[in-house]
Amino acid sequence: MTEQAWLPHGVDAHTPTDARVHDYALGGKDNYAVDRRYAQKLLAALPAIGRPAVENEKFAQRAIRSLLSTGVRQFLEIGCGLPRRPDVHDMTGPEARVVYVDYDPVAVVHFQAVLSGNGSAAAIHADVTRPGQILSHPLVTEFIDFEQPACLLMTYLFQLITDEDDPARILREFREALAPGSHLVLSHATHEGMSPAQAEALYEIFEELREPVTLRGRDEIGRLFDGFELLDPGLVFAPEWRPDRPYPTPTEMVLAGVGRKR
Numbered sequence: 001m002t003e004q005a006w007l008p009h010g011v012d013a014h015t016p017t018d019a020r021v022h023d024y025a026l027g028g029k030d031n032y033a034v035d036r037r038y039a040q041k042l043l044a045a046l047p048a049i050g051r052p053a054v055e056n057e058k059f060a061q062r063a064i065r066s067l068l069s070t071g072v073r074q075f076l077e078i079g080c081g082l083p084r085r086p087d088v089h090d091m092t093g094p095e096a097r098v099v100y101v102d103y104d105p106v107a108v109v110h111f112q113a114v115l116s117g118n119g120s121a122a123a124i125h126a127d128v129t130r131p132g133q134i135l136s137h138p139l140v141t142e143f144i145d146f147e148q149p150a151c152l153l154m155t156y157l158f159q160l161i162t163d164e165d166d167p168a169r170i171l172r173e174f175r176e177a178l179a180p181g182s183h184l185v186l187s188h189a190t191h192e193g194m195s196p197a198q199a200e201a202l203y204e205i206f207e208e209l210r211e212p213v214t215l216r217g218r219d220e221i222g223r224l225f226d227g228f229e230l231l232d233p234g235l236v237f238a239p240e241w242r243p244d245r246p247y248p249t250p251t252e253m254v255l256a257g258v259g260r261k262r
């Protein structure tokens, strides 16, 4: 994407946004120079920690495959970011229903373009801090039957939600709408395993991002699964969740888990 004069309403090409930085970190092309400069600075500060965006994506794919094998056929992905291959609908096939949600207009416009003519997947622009607006959105109620088990995907999202916006309250509102047997796939950036100096250096870089970032610890992240039973192997660094290949040392920075609503 180039910094052309024409930009969709609400798109700021002068401040890095998480969705576009994440796209760059995953090798995507839907980002601006300002996002690439920020991402390079961030990745340079992370060599000891690994490649969190990549390990997070691989975790999400393993979790989706694992749930598909148990018969899950409805997916609501919030904080979906920009399209990447394979996305959830590429993995599920047309018999499943998928709704993508993001508050970044660039992410949503790209998903809507990719999904044009697709009768089993849709993308909407909405903010996770307002669960009621998502749960009552006409496309969500058309695609997702909340009387039946569904999968709520919230990967690498909640570090962008401040304590003020109360992640536990957000999760509670979504959990209450889900049928028993539904799943929560969640990953979160963490300061576990970092020295205070490393964390401080990262927070200095995060200052430039449009969204404030809050790294959280294992206990706080674990509490986001309240009301869900964590499936094996529990809340672990992303590469440790049901690995399908050997890894030398776990990439730190991302804690990940899958819970099942009781």
Ligand SMILES: C[S@@+](CC[C@H](N)C(=O)[O-])C[C@H]1O[C@@H](n2cnc3c(N)ncnc32)[C@H](O)[C@@H]1O
Pocket: 018, 019, 020, 022, 056, 057, 060, 078, 079, 080, 081, 082, 101, 102, 103, 104, 107, 126, 127, 128, 129, 154, 155, 156, 157, 160, 161, 211
């Ligand atoms: C790090 S990316 C993760 C993308 C994808 N879930 C993944 O795991 O690869 C976080 C995404 O969350 C979105 N996001 C941040 N705050 C949000 C909010 N309040 N409501 C909806 N989406 C949000 C960002 O725009 C970005 O696309």
